[in-house]
Amino acid sequence: MEAGTEATAVALDQIQGNIAGFNKPNQRFVFLRFPDKASGQHFLHATRREIDTAAKVAEAKRSFKWRRERGRDPEAKKWFNLLLSMAGLTLLEAPETDLFEAAFKEGMRARAAHLGDVEESAPERWVPPFEQDAHALAILAADLPEDIDRLQTQLSHHTHAAKIEEVGAFDGHARPSPNHSHEHFGFRDGMSQPGVIGLTEDPKPGQEMVPAGEFILGYPTQPENAPPPVQPPGAYQPVPAPPPPQFPSWATNGSFFVFRRLRQDVAGFNDFIKQASGQTGLREDLLEAKLVGRYKSGAPLEVTRDQDSAFDPQAVDPSIADPSLLGDEKINNFEFEPQDADGHLVPRAAHIRKMYPRNEDPPGKAEAESHRILRRGIPYGPDFQPNEPAYPGEGPPPDNQDRGLLFGCYQSSIERGFEFLQTQWANQASFPQEGDGRDPLISQDVAAPEFNLPPDHHLVLLRWVITTGGGYFFSPSVDALRLLAGP
């Protein structure tokens, strides 16, 4: 598909709905294995008409907005999507799958060493059912918990009829109020998403619009990057992005979904913050904001575009004085350069700066926009209790201490999207510049990563996020599911 940024109508009635974002507080991820091709096809036949499309989700979002503006309660919705792994597509004898990129064909387990999933995060330690690749993943999402049960009953009806095995399931839940939109370390999450040309209806200030082909197969992608400038030895050497992906024509209107079950050690994180606060003399809330790039409230640590110049976002969480900073109009309205090129406000290795460097150069705007993902994560597990026993050094924690993020993201290439972010940026201490350090949250392949905190502190981080399973899936279009279901 030709590169370009021109708006192309996205076939919303073909695309599965979670690409547009279910955004529901209750979600279940059910992993399935097909005993053979015939049962897989039987199952696809039975379920494909129940798939909720992006058109339905977009309509529900419009209705939600309309009702909210009139003070009416939103309608409760429930959604269902179905995705297939490479193992599933192979069993179904999907045509021309050799055209897909290597990452998807090999799967997350096989890519573990490349991703830095080693030691505690190594696949040998992953929880069931991740000891082998599932064939399919059903995503159930609902406003009401009882609707998850209804969706599950419907799904199990089909799996029994087709003799499909449900090999495992994970429930995600928004945390109880007042932490509803916050993950387990306490940070508000999910506010910054790329706008998708042809899909996002009302982009907000600071929300860059990205060509749909970065997320959905068959649409224009980001224009080719200019060749990276030659950097002095030791500086970050931009890695040429893998070319836009090749794919079989039946995969048009599909998208790749990365699922990762990431366990979070909240006590370990809190202890580290206390100790590092003593070491640096920085307030705990500021130190947390330095690691992520936002305060726990979600307020950016960076100066937003319309803030007055005397304002110091390090003095105190700025949203305390100005709650409007947490609204859609302001929360993403910032850049990192020129005012913070050296990272004295937001360190260059802070999580959101590593993951989306905005206008920072290196790597430069064009490269930053070539590695965007649509995040669809949801927390799992019970809330942390302050008097909880310490997290065990060896082996998994007890169920009542097992919590984290069911991370998910959509992209048109796993190699340009998730894998690039994880391997080239999060895990590289020299990105964006030599000595900046590792991503403090998700860089897991070394025991003691370094983190540079300008002007004069260096922290040695611990591991608070452990990969306990995951997989790569493909979210086929409605027509592709019909084709895969066979005659």
Ligand code: N7H
């Ligand atoms: Fe991250 N966290 O809660 O601290 N993430 N993340 N993430 N993340 C973001 O801006 C978190 C993970 C991205 O556009 C925020 O919406 C945690 C993985 C990207 O400015 C917070 C885990 C990957 C962004 C967290 C985790 C990413 C982002 C700020 C694991 C990809 C958008 C909320 C347990 C490889 C950056 C917001 C932007 C934001 C947290 C995982 C990527 C608070 C705890 C595995 C692209």
